[in-house]
Amino acid sequence: MNQTYGHVAGATDFFTRLSREENKSISFLSTHPNSQKRIKAIERLVKQNNYQIKERSPLPQVLNSLN
Secondary structure, three states, X not given: OHHHHOOOXXXXXXXXXXXXXXXXXXXXXXXXXXXXXXXXXXXXXHHHOOOOOOOOOXXXXXXXXXX
């Protein structure tokens, strides 16, 4: 994200949303790292690399409709 957008705002949003689904029976989630662990890892990388956190860019409408 930093390389593409010049900041990392929203980098953990996907995993935050995914963590809400982990209580449901979604089989592929059982073979992947816990979303909270991924969020912490991303936050650690942001801090270590001094990435900027700016305003989130709005999602394209096609992605917004996936809620």
